[in-house]
Amino acid sequence: MRSFLRLLPSLALLQSAFAATAEDWRGRSIYQVIVDRFALPEGADPTKCDPGAQTWCGGTWNTLRDNLDYIQDMGFTAVWISPVNQNYEGPRTPYGDAYHGYWIADHSQLNSRFGTAEDLKALSDELHKRGMYLMVDVVVNDVMAPSMKPDYSTYMFKDQSLYHPYCAISWDLDTENPTVVAGFSSWVKDMVTTYAIDGLRIDAAKHVGPGFWPQFCGAAGVFCIGEVFGSDIDEAASYQSDTELDSILNYPMYTALMDAFAIPGELNTSSITDTLDAYKTKFKDPGLLGNFLENQDLPRWANVSVDPQSMYNAMVFNFMSDGIPIVYYGQEQGFSGNADPWNREPLWPSKYANNSATAMVASLNQFRNYLVNNSTNDWLHSKVQVLTTDKHGLAIMKGEVVSILTNIGSPPANVSLAVYTPYSNNLAMTDILSCRQYVVGSNGTLSVEYTLGGQAKVIVPTTSLQNSGICGAQIQAVQQTTGQLADNAAGRLSVPHSLAGGLVLSLVLTVLGLVGNLVM
Structure with missing residues (x-):
């Protein structure tokens, strides 16, 4: 009887793995992995992986499974892995080897470079034991053809009539052919069932x-999220519909975040507000969009923007607004590679270290997971709204959470941002990133000054954090007396802060009698 009871949680997880819907995924946060570049087998040489060589470096499904603690410790609840199916095997091409997994040959077979069927099942099982989801990348548009006369016997679809005629871009499958449609449908059903896959990235x-x-x-x-590359909102929105997909990767908002936060750059915060306005009428469900700052097709954020605070502020937006946050492996380590292949660095030289970015990710995941599971006002389904915007930043509100973001970067700046909230005067609130408590001023006003640099703030009524384990004893209450300074004679508290490019900064909190004034 005891052994049967121990099986019940696993059976429940297995059942959910076969039918993880869009709604199930809405509250997840995703860590994206290129399997070949995440972790090495024991005894392998960690110095022998050059992204520019465009070849295999040795990562496998087993090495990923052995290092899941790193991902889970940052609070992620899902892992998206690169394609698992058999790739082109042959002479090296002018574009390198198929280490990334996207050069599909036979869909019906697994990629032996990454392991066996038992290895992939073991990875899936381990994720589910941890309460995490598995998302697998799939490629159905094309197969890899290194010549103008490919050997069709190496593909799942072996009849030339099932392919479009040759074009200069690729040999692409005729996905309008009923035989192809039926073949793919049968294949994906079998793959999802066999490996207990919870979602597909297309x-x-x-x-x-x-x-x-x-x-x-x-x-x-299961949930399907597609790649629709490009910033055109109308085109992107057309793919989230009953006749297309559950969701897409949020390229329009990625473009807006780059416009608003990248340094040097336009620093145009209206790009974000304009995109949010467009969502109201164009997207079926913005809460299911995949929010990201990096992926395998784009330059790393740190390659484009010289200031780490720009990434932290943009990252807060992705976690605290509508949509599913996605972090590409190495983003949390400050990787700075340019586009393919330089954005596909091995992770192991980082030694999987804890740093300011991993701390930021962990804090955001912890708080978001708490909101998803414990919010009394259904934070997950509430719609984000813009409270304030100017050239230096913006403030958004989703549910009861106010996120204050800036594009000034790390250096101190003699600028401020007035944020008008719906909260009442004297309400105690807490910034979950610094664990400081402060008081709302008259008319719900918060005045944010950036005299110590541009750290993002994620602020929530302190009472909402009771029994959450977030900040806990680190929260130091600040009592306000009308017309007087809140704390010491100078009206300031100095607090260690670890989220500014690895440097320890001071967070200065000033609360005035009429206006809650947060100095950052």
Whole structure:
């Protein structure tokens, strides 16, 4: 009887793995991995991975499984892995080898470079034991053809008539052909079931003909999020519909975040507000969009923006606004590679170290997970709204959480941002990133000054954190007496802060009689 009871949690997780819906994924946060570059087998040489060589470095499903603590300790609740199916095996191409997994040959077979069927099942099982989801990248638009006369016997679809005619871009499958549609539907259903996959990320979704995805994703029976590369909102929104996909990667907002926060750059915060306004009428469900700052097709954020605070502020937006946050491996280590292949660095030289960025990610995940599971006003389904915006930043509110973001970067600046909240005068609130408590001023006003640099703030009524384990004893109450300074004679408290490019800064909190004034 005892052994049967011990099986019950695993059975429940296995059942959910076969039917993880869009709604199940709404509250998840995702860590994206290129399997070949995440972790090495024991005894391998850690110095022998050059991204520029565009070849295999040795990561496997087993090495990923052995290092899941690193991902879970940052609070992620899902892992998205690169494609698992058999890739091109042959002479090196002008573009290198198929280490990334996107050069599919035979969909029906696994990629032996990354392990066996038992290894992939073990990875899936381990994730589910931890209460985490597995998302697998899939490629259905094309197969890898190194010549103008490919050997069709190496592919799952072996008849030339099932392919479009040759073009200068690729040999692409005829996904309008009923045989191809049926074949793919059968394949994906079997793969999802066999490996207990919870969700699919679909490569190059807009390059597949209309009407294919509902049948494909219906057969899979799990959440499908597609890549629709480009910043055009109308085009992107057209793919989140009953006739296409559950969701897409949020390229329009990625573009807006770059416009608003990258240094040097336009520093145009209206790009964000304009994009949010467009969401209200164009996207079916912004809460399911995949929010990201980096991926395998884009330059690293640190390659584009010289200031770490720019990434931290943009990251807070992705976690605290509508959508599912996604972090690409190495982003939390400050990797700075340019576009492919330089943005596919090995992770192991970082030694999986804890740093200011991993601390930021862990804090955001901890708080978001708490909101998802414990919010009394359904934070997850509430719509983000803009409270304040100016050239130096903006403040957004989702549920009861106010996030104050700036694009000034790390250096101190003699600027301020007035934030008008719906909260009442004298309400105690806490910034979950610094664990400091302060008091709302008259008319719900918070005046934020950046005399110590531009750290983001995520602020919530202190009472909402009771029994959450967030900040806990670190919260130091500040009592306000109307018309007087809140704390010492200078009206300031100096607090250690570890989220500014690895430097220890001071957070100065000033609370005036009429206006809650937060100095950052």
